[in-house]
Amino acid sequence: MTHITIHRGAPKRSIAPVFWLLFGAGGMLSALFGPALIILTGIMLPRGWGLPASFFDYPHVLAFARHPLGKLLLLAVIALFLWHGAERIFLTLKDMRAGTLSVLRMLTYGVAAVLTLATIALLLAIGF
């Protein structure tokens, strides 16, 4: 009787689930709170509609960005929204055969990664 041993390396792990998780988290956050966020920061705050005009002052916004909770909120919204958009744009451009996969990854995941790091750096530089 002969024994045959098959040597298999560990199954190759895919990194794709990480991107899917970020995509899903950003998609859910923007679906639940996105409309209100855009109305608040894009329309009401800059125009002083329904909110005190002082809320959009430099000292107020700085105090918000210096608070740990404010930092967490800003990072969650900016980074997760970016990763959500990156995943959608990547898959669509891939389906359109707009370029090689490595180029498309650089343009989408790459940009999202750089901007996420920039957001973290800015939030730290703004101080506590």
Add this chain to the structure above:
Amino acid sequence: MSERRPFHRPQPRDWWARPPYLAYTLRELSGVAVALYAAILLAGLVCLWRGPEAFGVYRRVLASDWSLLVHLGLLAGVLWHVVTWFQILPKTMPKLILRGQPVPPRQVTTIALLLALVCSTGLLVVVIAIGALS
């Protein structure tokens, strides 16, 4: 070189701009609105970090009519995202079974849309209340 020569059905290059795929393309485009909004917030963070003068410029830009138009466009895009996101939710989540009965996909979408309405209005009400009380 592989001997395999599988048949590829010819497909026009602009298939994504034609029905029925157009609906898919429009749904995916909502991701651009979501990412653009994040970029606008990030620009604000850059101005905040640079100081009061730069933040003043950011405030003036956001108070302009152009910014209002852009944000109304982004709002439309994100509302489209809200609707389509919860339309595909029954397909992306595990099958929901309540009291031995599978919950119909349409009902999942309706409940999730109501939840989104509560979340967004709730956030607006809370922030407006904080503004009124301060």
